Amino acid sequence: MTAPLASLGALLPAPGELAGIILLSLFVSGVAIVVSMLVGVPAGIFLGLHRFPGRSFLVTLVNTGMGLPPVVVGLGVFLLLARSGPFGGLDLLYTPWAMVLAQVVIATPLVVGITLAAIQGLDERLHLQILSLGASRAQLYLKLVKEARLSLVAALAAGFGSIISEVGAVMMVGGNIKGQTRVMTTAIVLETRQGEFANAIVLGVILLALALGINWLFTAVQQRRRA
Amino acid sequence: MSLLALAGVEVARDGKAILSLEGLDVRAGELLALLGPTGAGKSTLLRVLHLLERPAAGSVAWRGAPVPWPAPLDLRRRIAMAFQDPLLFSGSTLENVLYGLSLRGETGVAAREKATEALRLLHVDHLAERRARTLSGGEAQRTALARALVLRPELLLLDEPFAALDAPIRRHLLEELTQVVKAHGITCVYVTHEQGEAFSVADRIAVLRRGRLLQAGTPEEVLLRPASRAVARFMQTGNILSGVVTRRSEALSEVAVGACVLFSRTVLPEGTAVDACVRREEVLVEAPGDAAPAPGLNRFRGTVATVFDHGSTMQLKIDAGFSEGPLQALITRRVAHDLAPRPGLPVEATFSAASVHLIPREGRSDDDL
Numbered sequence: 001m002t003a004p005l006a007s008l009g010a011l012l013p014a015p016g017e018l019a020g021i022i023l024l025s026l027f028v029s030g031v032a033i034v035v036s037m038l039v040g041v042p043a044g045i046f047l048g049l050h051r052f053p054g055r056s057f058l059v060t061l062v063n064t065g066m067g068l069p070p071v072v073v074g075l076g077v078f079l080l081l082a083r084s085g086p087f088g089g090l091d092l093l094y095t096p097w098a099m100v101l102a103q104v105v106i107a108t109p110l111v112v113g114i115t116l117a118a119i120q121g122l123d124e125r126l127h128l129q130i131l132s133l134g135a136s137r138a139q140l141y142l143k144l145v146k147e148a149r150l151s152l153v154a155a156l157a158a159g160f161g162s163i164i165s166e167v168g169a170v171m172m173v174g175g176n177i178k179g180q181t182r183v184m185t186t187a188i189v190l191e192t193r194q195g196e197f198a199n200a201i202v203l204g205v206i207l208l209a210l211a212l213g214i215n216w217l218f219t220a221v222q223q224r225r226r227a
Numbered sequence: 228m229s230l231l232a233l234a235g236v237e238v239a240r241d242g243k244a245i246l247s248l249e250g251l252d253v254r255a256g257e258l259l260a261l262l263g264p265t266g267a268g269k270s271t272l273l274r275v276l277h278l279l280e281r282p283a284a285g286s287v288a289w290r291g292a293p294v295p296w297p298a299p300l301d302l303r304r305r306i307a308m309a310f311q312d313p314l315l316f317s318g319s320t321l322e323n324v325l326y327g328l329s330l331r332g333e334t335g336v337a338a339r340e341k342a343t344e345a346l347r348l349l350h351v352d353h354l355a356e357r358r359a360r361t362l363s364g365g366e367a368q369r370t371a372l373a374r375a376l377v378l379r380p381e382l383l384l385l386d387e388p389f390a391a392l393d394a395p396i397r398r399h400l401l402e403e404l405t406q407v408v409k410a411h412g413i414t415c416v417y418v419t420h421e422q423g424e425a426f427s428v429a430d431r432i433a434v435l436r437r438g439r440l441l442q443a444g445t446p447e448e449v450l451l452r453p454a455s456r457a458v459a460r461f462m463q464t465g466n467i468l469s470g471v472v473t474r475r476s477e478a479l480s481e482v483a484v485g486a487c488v489l490f491s492r493t494v495l496p497e498g499t500a501v502d503a504c505v506r507r508e509e510v511l512v513e514a515p516g517d518a519a520p521a522p523g524l525n526r527f528r529g530t531v532a533t534v535f536d537h538g539s540t541m542q543l544k545i546d547a548g549f550s551e552g553p554l555q556a557l558i559t560r561r562v563a564h565d566l567a568p569r570p571g572l573p574v575e576a577t578f579s580a581a582s583v584h585l586i587p588r589e590g591r592s593d594d595d596l
Contacts, residue, residue: 132308133327
């Protein structure tokens, strides 16, 4: 029994290095999804509740953004953060923060779009009912979030799923630097290019297991109090 | 005393006026029914009364003081509203009722006691821990009312709260609600398109049509003394006859309606063009007799044109020589049994001068409103 396990262990990167890759993946995608939720949920609620000139254009932008190719996002963020770019002075290129920024750009339209759909899916008169019970604008938003929480957890899961598994953008702006910006997806690409398919497969399985575990957590929260 | 007063209020959507009110007072302690057909602007008016929608023009005053816009939260919190659909939140019945209290910082045991008391008042306290979205229609509406009443609002706005319920439950809830509102001295505005509901609950009735207030008055005033042809028609007066006052005395007007003459207790100057309104249930139908009518009594001979059976009552249309069409009468089942009405039957239709309400026509058809 121990022999196969030992041979499997031999396939993996050093334990410290592997842990670093996993933690960095979780950190980058975790921070990105938190920022996306903080920006995307209020924006989605606002777009869902208010009518104003230019709203249709914004909704079209959001819908387009939901299918934005990650490599295009990577290219855009790269050009912004490159030394000759407008934010080159920040010296963020090839750091985890550049990867966070790219993932925020990818996840935010998804969060906005799903939140918008969730708010529009609620009964139109619900916000009037909430206001009529004496809610302030902030209390209204909080209540709507609570009422639409099943869909918002879906937004969270969709956003997180899209960025934890994304490779193009983080490769371009992170550079896949060992010990600094190497995350699970970029490590898989590297191992595959080097012909180390076994390593790539093991990393892939770990990534899938992580995604499964996190989505199981989201689903548990989502289904906890269906009423 | 006026709790909420609207003056010159106008609301527009896409450049089109959807509400235009010269004035409307909601008096403290009264139950005011807003009566009107679909599209009359009732829900828009409720949003203005709730201080949730700023009118494009005009003023709104709360206890005589002008309301600033946006309306302060503490002022809005003196008003609560319940809708046709209960619109309950996720969570338990009790949590729903607690929500408005929590917005006001009221939590803990005291808030729970208040909420439970409100549920008890509406006879749903035994459902406090049930998931609100598993309640039946009647239970859900009771919960929605408890959620509004627990806030002890100075003004309670109800937007057709029982329209989606079956008739027996609706009648029962209406009765209970009226009792609760009166017992707690809550001023209430009750929106409905059902005349029966309006008359069973209201101290006053305001009739709305196409965004305009046609009349506001006691149920008796609106029913028996409609201010316009449109109100008379909406109140199902039945007979609205165009004529001209030809003679007047101290207590009686004589009105020429085509070749016929009507007597009315509404005294107007000679030459006034009028709409003469006679409620169909005021018309007495009998077999023709020989006796001459008493002075001032309107009596016409004719033949039954159509008979429509309503169950407890029957509606007859009688060709009595009026150019505007047959005279309508609503008779009881007992009268129908004795009369045995059928098309072609000769009858005599009688109504008193007091039953004829005259509305001066002022050169403008309010049907165009």
